[in-house]
């Protein structure tokens with residue numbers, strides 16, 4: 001009898017919990033109905049297999065429920081903001097500039113909140129200040145960075161020359177080393193050779209990890225217990241394997257600095273180690289070795305994959321718009337001439353090139369939902385209540401395709417960034433680097449790397465799709481960012 005009563009009580013409790021779990025908070029933004037434990041995960045997954053991409057799922061739902069879309073995926077409340085005006089309005093509000101917490105967002109940082117990308121408050125403020133100050137100190141936006149990019153552009157051109165002599169070149173990861181080197185020079189004070197096996201292996205897993213994750217953290221964020229039940233199928237084992245590889249690589253880079261300590265820091269790692277030793281004994285310091293490791297991880301991931309994929313996609317667009325290749329080469333020949341390589345000071349005289357790169361960044365679907373934010377308290381947004389800890393996603397794809405601001409947004413048209421005199425016309429409605437206090441701190445480096453590596457390759461090579469490998473697939477892989485699929489180009493050196 002006692003057992004029966006306990007069983008009945010248990011069942012009643014479960015039923016009540018299920019009922020409670022389906023009820024949306026009062027004034028929660030509109031969205032699909034919730035099931036107990038799952039929220040609207042089943043509908044979301046079904047749409048994902050139909051649409052293929054997470055950003056298309058949220059756009060399909062936003063069409064039905066509106067630009068402030070309320071979801072619950074597993075135990076996680078998620079609100080997606082779309083359209084240009086709303087995104088700009090909401091992302092600038094302090095209360096929406098936290099970062100999500102939880103198993104998935106901590107697994108990469110030893111179960112703690114470390115680094116710059118997924119931290120808040122004191123850790124984030126100090127890490128961000130330290131990073132921007134020291135990236136500047138070691139070259140960001142300065143002659144040092146520009147000189148380094150001249151070297152990287154030359155090395156890239158030489159590397160492509162060698163590869164192209166053996167047939168079509170596999171392009172989707174070809175910019176990895178050049179892009180990483182421009183950043184690593186400031187962080188660790190050295191560059192990698194194209195033949196460096198160790199860094200190549202790490203770069204392969206960097207591509208893997210971006211495809212394995214999504215901006216919502218995937219199933220491991222919504223149902224973290226699954227890692228115990230199905231560690232292989234949930235992706236947990238793979239995620240750990242990848243992280244161990246990157247941690248190992250970063251650990252060696254830091255050890256190299258620890259073995260040669262310097263009171264006169266040569267790079268960001270040196271400066272962090274010096275800060276650690278100055279603050280040793282201070283219990284509240286954020287300057288500890290784990291934080292250094294995760295800061296390097298954040299910069300390594302955020303700083304390499306984004307620029308690499310933008311470049312790879314830029315050349316993909318160029319290969320399907322050969323008329324632009326000719327136009328850009330004519331512009332470069334007129335300004336730079338055939339006897340030297342393009343350098344950053346040429347930029348103001350190359351409006352068409354600048355417009356082409358600006359249109360790529362608008363049109364390209366690189367991080368359509370950006371990096372997830374978190375509501376740090378209960379907030380009213382218009383008539384809706386967004387509860388504390390809700391994950392906030394900003395649909396940057398909708399910003400870049402908003403009909404109110406862009407004429408025929410689905411057409412690739414660099415001319416929209418040129419004025420009547422053919423001069424470059426900036427347009428602040430394009431937000432490839434985000435907005436507000438979380439705005440990308442690597443923008444200067446990214447813009448210079450894109451310009452230098454792009455113009456040098458265009459200046460020295462003609463290119464066409466390698467027909468023997470078929471037409472390139474323009475549909476990228478889904479993931480934390482969208483990654484271009486492998487494609488081959490036939491490169492031929494232009495005469496000097």
Ligand code: HEM
Nearest residue numbers: 116117302303306307310371432433434438439440442446
């Ligand atoms: C084409 C290249 C790049 C693009 C399109 C890009 C874009 C973005 C975007 C959209 C964000 C998120 C802003 C938000 O959360 O609202 C971001 C954050 C970030 N980016 Fe970049 N980025 C690029 C290159 C770089 C580079 C080269 C670095 C290296 C220094 C970098 C480091 C970071 C970091 C550390 C954050 C996190 C900032 C924070 O949470 O405070 N990014 N980036």
